[in-house]
Structure formats: C-alpha cells, structure tokens
Amino acid sequence: MIRPQLHEPLQTEFTCVLFDMDGTLVDSAKGVTESAATALDMVGAEVPDPETLLTFVGPPMIESFRSLPGMTEERAQLALKHYRKAYADSGAKQAQLFHGVTEVLNQLGHRLPLAIATSKVEDQALRVAEFLGIDQHFVDICGASDANGRATKRDVIEESLQRLRTKEVNVDSPVMVGDRIYDVQGAAAFGIPTVFAQWGYGTQEEQAGAAAVACQPHDLIQLLSSDKATQQSVGQ
Known part of the structure; x- marks a missing residue:
C-alpha cells in the first residue's frame, strides 16, 4: 500500500x-540503542528509557546526545567517541x-x-x-x-x-x-x-x-x- x-x-x-x-x-535499532546506552553510561550520564533511545536511531548521534538534559558539549563529544567504539566493536554486527x-x-x-x-x-x-x-x-x-x-x-x-x-x-x-x-x-x-x-x-x-x-x-x-x-x- x-x-x-x-x-x-x-x-x-x-x-x-x-x-x-x-x-x-x-x-539497526538493537545495536544503535545498546551502543548509545553504553556510551552514556561511560560518561556518567543518565541512560534514557528504551522508547527515548529508539529516537536516537537515524539522526546524527551527536544531536541526540546534545538533546539530553544536563549534557554539555564536551560530554556529548566524549559520549560520541564511546558510542562509535561500542558500535564498531559489537553494535554493527547486530544489524x-x-x-x-x-x-x-x-x-x-x-x-x-x-x-x-x-x-x-x-x-x-x-x-x-x-x-x-x-x-x-x-x-x-x-x-x-x-x-x-x-x-x-x-x-x-x-x-x-x-x-x-x-x-x-x-x-x-x-x-x-x-x-x-x-x-x-x-x-x-x-x-x-x-x-x-x-x-x-x-x-x-x-x-x-x-x-x-x-x-x-x-x-x-x-x-x-x-x-x-x-x-x-x-x-x-
């Protein structure tokens, strides 16, 4: 249709x-959301609920990190580095x-x-x-x-x-x-x-x-x- x-x-x-x-x-939702959660945990940020994490799939990840309450630019950039490593290590293989x-x-x-x-x-x-x-x-x-x-x-x-x-x-x-x-x-x-x-x-x-x-x-x-x-x- x-x-x-x-x-x-x-x-x-x-x-x-x-x-x-x-x-x-x-x-790619499983690999992206799990990698994002890992990255946020690595920088000591609160990990959003699964529904919110799902909205991270598609847009530039840095924009999703920046949108989180209390997230500074420095912290968002660090989270992005952790995300990319986690995704490369395991997240991509779940696609x-x-x-x-x-x-x-x-x-x-x-x-x-x-x-x-x-x-x-x-x-x-x-x-x-x-x-x-x-x-x-x-x-x-x-x-x-x-x-x-x-x-x-x-x-x-x-x-x-x-x-x-x-x-x-x-x-x-x-x-x-x-x-x-x-x-x-x-x-x-x-x-x-x-x-x-x-x-x-x-x-x-x-x-x-x-x-x-x-x-x-x-x-x-x-x-x-x-x-x-x-x-x-x-x-x-």
Missing part, C-alpha cells in the same frame, strides 16, 4: 535513488536487513542508479553494507565525516549528489527514501522529494512533507519504477 502526501501524483521519472540506511534498509530489501535493491538496481546517503559515519556505513552483502548494489555510499565537516543530513546529501555527478550519474531528478524527518528536510533543501519508509523508526508526524509514504519495502518497486502502476495505486 502506498499513501500519497500531496494532492498531485508523485512524478516517477526519477534518474537515481538515494537511500537512508538505518530504519530504511537496515534494522539486519528489513524483510524485502534485497528484492527491492535487485529490481531497482537494474533500472536506476542507487546510492546510500546516511547520517552514520561513513566507514561504519561501508562496513555494515559489506557485512550485510548489499554494498554491490550502490554506485556510492556516503556518510557523515568529522574530518570533512559532514554532520547534518543535508551535508551528506549534498556530498552524495556531488559524488554521483563525478561518476556521471544523472542527478537531474533524484528521489530520497528515508524514515525520519531529517531525511525529508535534508532532501527538500535540494528540491528532492522523499518517499517515507513507514516500516522504519519515524513517527507519523515526521511523514509531513514527504511526497509519498511506502508501508513496506516492496512498495518501492512499484512506486519508483512503474508510472502506470503508481498512478493507479496513489489515491486508492
């Missing part, structure tokens, strides 16, 4: 697809693909260039993609980078588009697929529509501004590659 967010049908002559990672391709993602990548990859644009640190994103066996589906995998000043989702999308241009991918009409408001807003900064992944970790309120909502991964095949089928489904 595909639910439209706009009055007009989602235009489907896309030239490439940018995928978020956590909550869109990968169910698994959402059901249906492999089929989606197989089918869409034959029709459109695919890329990953994630708030996850890039080296971690590469390791997770390789670990799950999906790296070969993507022209590029772009993530956050302290060294290169990529911290926000907007930064990551901007870099991803530049890399795709360098690789001679047509970025005249890209589309973003993601599960958080950061994906929607980051893509909108470049005039890119977002298909909201309802199976991820975002709330219903975060869907506002998305061009369409896909309820399950398989919906993306129809939504992003078949004009006629999409026009018939959108609005039902």
Whole structure:
C-alpha cells in the first residue's frame, strides 16, 4: 500500500535513488540503542528509557546526545567517541536487513542508479553494507565525516549528489527514501522529494512533507519504477 502526501501524483521519472540506511534498509535499532546506552553510561550520564533511545536511531548521534538534559558539549563529544567504539566493536554486527530489501535493491538496481546517503559515519556505513552483502548494489555510499565537516543530513546529501555527478550519474531528478524527518528536510533543501519508509523508526508526524509514504519495502518497486502502476495505486 502506498499513501500519497500531496494532492498531485508523485512524478516517477526519477534518474537515481538515494537511500537512508538505518530504519530504511537496515534494522539497526538493537545495536544503535545498546551502543548509545553504553556510551552514556561511560560518561556518567543518565541512560534514557528504551522508547527515548529508539529516537536516537537515524539522526546524527551527536544531536541526540546534545538533546539530553544536563549534557554539555564536551560530554556529548566524549559520549560520541564511546558510542562509535561500542558500535564498531559489537553494535554493527547486530544489524539486519528489513524483510524485502534485497528484492527491492535487485529490481531497482537494474533500472536506476542507487546510492546510500546516511547520517552514520561513513566507514561504519561501508562496513555494515559489506557485512550485510548489499554494498554491490550502490554506485556510492556516503556518510557523515568529522574530518570533512559532514554532520547534518543535508551535508551528506549534498556530498552524495556531488559524488554521483563525478561518476556521471544523472542527478537531474533524484528521489530520497528515508524514515525520519531529517531525511525529508535534508532532501527538500535540494528540491528532492522523499518517499517515507513507514516500516522504519519515524513517527507519523515526521511523514509531513514527504511526497509519498511506502508501508513496506516492496512498495518501492512499484512506486519508483512503474508510472502506470503508481498512478493507479496513489489515491486508492
């Protein structure tokens, strides 16, 4: 089932697809939340309840740490270092693909260039993609980078588009697929529509501004590659 967010049908002559990672391709909640809890404990901060920790999945982790009561910038940065170590040591190995993602990548990859644009640190994103066996589906995998000043989702999308241009991918009409408001807003900064992944970790309120909502991964095949089928489904 595909639910439209706009009055007009989602235009489907896309030239490439940018995928978020956590909550869109990968169910990483267990590894992310456990690593975040470990990091907060290491810096002597109060560990939030599981529901709050779940909101940490997707956005830049430093922003989630900064949002906690009594968290100073120095303490947040230290927690981030502990988080990255914990995630690299064990959290990443707990990641698994959402059901249906492999089929989606197989089918869409034959029709459109695919890329990953994630708030996850890039080296971690590469390791997770390789670990799950999906790296070969993507022209590029772009993530956050302290060294290169990529911290926000907007930064990551901007870099991803530049890399795709360098690789001679047509970025005249890209589309973003993601599960958080950061994906929607980051893509909108470049005039890119977002298909909201309802199976991820975002709330219903975060869907506002998305061009369409896909309820399950398989919906993306129809939504992003078949004009006629999409026009018939959108609005039902």
